[in-house]
Amino acid sequence: MKIVIKDNIKYLPHHYKSEGELETFVKNYIEVIFGDDSIFFERSKIETKAGIGSIPDGFVLSLTGDKWYIIEVELADHPLYNLSVRITASQEEENYILRANKGSRGCFN
DSSP: OOOOOEETTTEEEOOOOOOOHHHHHHTTTTHHHHHHTTTEEEEEOOBBBTTTTOOOOOEEEEETTEEEEEEOOOOSSHHHHHHHHHHHHHHHHHHHHHTTTTTTTOOOO
């Protein structure tokens, strides 16, 4: 059994029954995970101008960190292939559009 100990507190692994259960946990602890100044936005479709899209589990905007994150919640036993294909396809599409526009960014809606 894996155990993490921090400040004399033992943390044991928890096995989530579904991705939905893990998603709920992540949503409930957004400020703990990303900082108190973080705002969570529910899932919404994102799409390149070429029409390649995905619906991530949500988005987080960090006001102090001046950063934003795309949230994709997956269980450890979920095939990584599915997620890596989506990321790779989006990146390849962006690179194609950048070449076609001679380096112009702004390829996402």
